[in-house]
Amino acid sequence: MKKQLVATAALLAAAAVALSGCSGSASASSSGGTKKIVIAEPVHGIGYLPLYAAIDEGYFKKQGLDVQTTTLTGGAHVNAVLSGNAWGFIGGIESAAIANAKGAQLEAIGGVVDRANVYWVARKGVKIDPNNLAASLKGLRIAASRHGGSVEIDTLYELQKLGMDPSKDVKIINNDVSGSELSLLKSDQADIAATSDPVLSEGISEGIWGQPIMSLPATLGKFAYSDIVTSKANVKKDPATVKKFDAALAQGMSYVLDNHAGAQKIAEKEFPTMSPSLIQSTLTRTYADKDWDGIGITDAALKVDLTVARQSGLLQDSSNPATAANILDLSYLPKNSN
The missing domain is CATH 3.40.190.10 (Periplasmic binding protein-like II)
Structure with a gap:
């Protein structure tokens, strides 16, 4: 990429x-x-x-x-x-x-x-085991903002840290418009979003996703x-x-x-x-x-x-x-x- x-x-x-x-x-x-x-x-x-x-x-x-x-x-x-x-x-x-x-x-x-300022969130109904993220994420679709942007870069790095191959183990969906991850998850076009505030708070407020399953401010x-x-x-x-x-x-x-x-x-x-x-x-x-x-x-x-x-x-x-x-x-x- x-x-x-x-x-x-x-x-x-x-x-x-x-x-x-x-x-x-x-x-x-x-x-x-x-x-x-x-x-x-x-x-x-x-x-x-x-x-x-x-x-x-x-x-x-x-x-x-x-x-x-x-x-x-x-x-x-x-x-x-x-x-x-x-x-x-x-x-x-x-x-x-x-x-x-x-x-x-x-x-x-x-x-x-x-x-x-990057957080991973799961669409309501998607089951994630916080103690085994790699297995939980395998095969899922991840909305990761624009290609080449900071959100995608950080997400690819974290996936690799989990021992995953981003090109094979998950499907990366690029969304150029900030906030479009809301509609992607709401319409079941993606399972996970790598998002940033204030979109993170919007999604929680609207019930599209719950609290973050990963906080990159903490991990990085x-x-x-x-x-x-x-x-x-x-x-x-x-x-x-x-x-x-x-x-x-x-x-x-x-x-x-x-x-x-x-x-x-x-x-x-x-x-x-x-x-x-x-x-x-x-x-x-x-x-x-x-x-x-x-x-x-x-x-x-x-x-x-x-x-x-x-x-x-x-x-x-x-x-x-x-x-x-x-x-x-x-x-x-x-x-x-x-």
């Missing part, structure tokens, strides 16, 4: 259309002393709340930055940066490593989600799961913007860590179709699983991410291995960043 990260015409067209609604240049532009920046995201997720808090609480504005997010599915968030249509993306560093193995020059400048530990990635050219051309961006992002992270009630309000604003109780249950799990832990990225957390991606077979970088030295630039983080 090899992820093709070279942008197709369709993906680039979709990215261009989605980004056309943003004022100014899609990547970064200056107007009246304020620099406009677009961050592409693969989904609009509660895990990204520190970024949203930095926007909603005006921390970026105080730094002279007008940061906007745009949701681009199917890997287009990476392609938007490669094509120059976005200044950066939020997502897995392994996506940058996969692109760099094909000749790109991307690097992470700060962290957001510090553990894998501290993990560079979702980070801010930009091009090395952007950093070299305008390091001052990177420093300002990191300063505001650090404030957004501190806000959600220290102000749970405020985080709830921002989440309700960002996800107006979700009930407050569903948002609260999602945030409760997020805090309990320690998904947020500062904007620093440790070498150990990066190593877990890259190891998982390589062993899953989706990161093939033996000729030019990603390392902390060539894919992280944390020199612009505020002092004492975790």
Whole structure:
């Protein structure tokens, strides 16, 4: 299974259309002393709340930055940066490593989600023995999000840890649209879903599945799961913007860590179709699983991410291995960043 990260015409067209609604240049532009920046995201997720808090609480504005997010599915968030249509993306560093193995020059400048926001759930009626997952899962259909995405990568890795061959022992079903695993399990097109919050909480609330049969935040530990990635050219051309961006992002992270009630309000604003109780249950799990832990990225957390991606077979970088030295630039983080 090899992820093709070279942008197709369709993906680039979709990215261009989605980004056309943003004022100014899609990547970064200056107007009246304020620099406009677009961050592409693969989904609009509660895990990204520190970024949203930095926007909603005006921390970026105080730094002279007008940061906007745009949701681009199917890997287009990476392609938007490669094509120059976005200044950066939020997502897995392994996506940058996969692109760099094909000749790109991307690097992470700060962290957001510090553990894998991935959980396995079983459709109601599917019997799972938690003490013998491998035998329980054999022959089942697993909805594992988009091909080459973090959810699939982590799932393939965990299946291998269980001694299973993902290409033979289970059937992987890729679903590009976040949340489509709800309908896949509800309509009996899949037995297991590898999902993330808030979709996890939605499925529990709707009775489609029960509590997770596996929690990857627990099994994988501290993990560079979702980070801010930009091009090395952007950093070299305008390091001052990177420093300002990191300063505001650090404030957004501190806000959600220290102000749970405020985080709830921002989440309700960002996800107006979700009930407050569903948002609260999602945030409760997020805090309990320690998904947020500062904007620093440790070498150990990066190593877990890259190891998982390589062993899953989706990161093939033996000729030019990603390392902390060539894919992280944390020199612009505020002092004492975790």
